[in-house]
Amino acid sequence: MKRPYNLLLRLLFLLLATIAAACTLNNLRSDRLPWRGDWEKHVENRARQTGVPLIGLHTVRQALMIPSTRLLDARPTADFRAGHIPRATSLPIDHAEELIAAMQIDLQREQPIITYCARNDCDEGLELALFLRRIGFTNVTLFAGGLTEWRAGGEAVEVEL
Amino acid sequence: MACRRRSGGGGTLKLHLLLIARLFLVALFLYAGLPKLLTPQDFALVVFRFHLVPDAAINVIALLLPWLEIFGAIALLLPSWRAAGAALLSFMLLVATTAIIINLVRGLDIDCGCFTLKPGASPIGLWLIFRNLALLALTLWAGRSTPAAAQ
Numbered sequence: 389m390k391r392p393y394n395l396l397l398r399l400l401f402l403l404l405a406t407i408a409a410a411c412t413l414n415n416l417r418s419d420r421l422p423w424r425g426d427w428e429k430h431v432e433n434r435a436r437q438t439g440v441p442l443i444g445l446h447t448v449r450q451a452l453m454i455p456s457t458r459l460l461d462a463r464p465t466a467d468f469r470a471g472h473i474p475r476a477t478s479l480p481i482d483h484a485e486e487l488i489a490a491m492q493i494d495l496q497r498e499q500p501i502i503t504y505c506a507r508n509d510c511d512e513g514l515e516l517a518l519f520l521r522r523i524g525f526t527n528v529t530l531f532a533g534g535l536t537e538w539r540a541g542g543e544a545v546e547v548e549l
Numbered sequence: 550m551a552c553r554r555r556s557g558g559g560g561t562l563k564l565h566l567l568l569i570a571r572l573f574l575v576a577l578f579l580y581a582g583l584p585k586l587l588t589p590q591d592f593a594l595v596v597f598r599f600h601l602v603p604d605a606a607i608n609v610i611a612l613l614l615p616w617l618e619i620f621g622a623i624a625l626l627l628p629s630w631r632a633a634g635a636a637l638l639s640f641m642l643l644v645a646t647t648a649i650i651i652n653l654v655r656g657l658d659i660d661c662g663c664f665t666l667k668p669g670a671s672p673i674g675l676w677l678i679f680r681n682l683a684l685l686a687l688t689l690w691a692g693r694s695t696p697a698a699a700q
Contacts, residue, residue: 410612413586414589427597430597482658
């Protein structure tokens with residue numbers, strides 16, 4: 389009976405020591421992490437901080453009427469095949485560098501580009517937008533609501549067979 | 550006499566193996582915990598990308614988990630704390646493995662964030678599950694009290 393009690397007591401002590409150490413170190417940091425973060429708006433906040441323009445469903449609809457606008461889906465290829473916004477091209481963030489380097493995706497530097505992923509709590513779309521801006525694309529915007537907002541707006545989805 | 554000598558040799562070997570396993574696990578969990586401790590913002594992003602915990606819990610996990618790894622590892626070195634350290638580390642390995650399995654089933658291509666927080670450096674995959682299960686078995690074994698006969 390004594391052993392499990394001792395084990396629980398020690399586990400409790402380790403947990404308390406963890407909380408104390410985490411509080412102390414975090415308070416000493418100049419870039420301390422708040423205990424409660426605003427993750428719901430994480431992608432939008434980061435887009436604002438990094439200067440990536442955010443656009444909503446209405447703007448996406450309008451932009452897609454312009455033939456030169458390119459819509460890039462940053463999700464994995466399997467997700468893209470399962471359903472994507474019509475006219476979108478698959479450019480998974482994990483392979484973006486190699487696909488662009490291999491010229492498999494034809495993009496012009498000043499061309500209007502919209503990136504998106506699944507919904508507003510995924511950040512592949514933002515990562516893709518940041519990557520494209522880093523390598524010289526000047527007109528990149530983010531549709532943060534992604535496919536979820538597109539569907540919620542009653543828009544059709546294309547499925548690759 | 551011969552029998553007793555053989556038994557003593559086996560005990561010593563086991564003692565040495567246990568010591569090596571413990572030192573390996575201590576080094577491994579310290580190595581895993583330090584990057585998370587130094588850059589909690591990056592680790593919070595890894596936790597966020599797993600999409601498994603409520604938003605309010607993401608930073609709490611990012612701040613506490615590295616210390617749990619470090620204290621768990623240190624406890625593994627101290628005989629009277631060994632069982633608690635092993636229990637803590639085993640629980641964390643189980644939770645991490647479950648989180649990886651769930652996201653593999655979901656088809657999410659995310660980083661494990663186990664030993665490095667560099668984006669794209671440690672994508673989740675099946676081998677991570679086997680690695681974690683092997684580590685879990687080793688942790689449970691290393692957490693046993695040292696056999697008295699071998700001391």
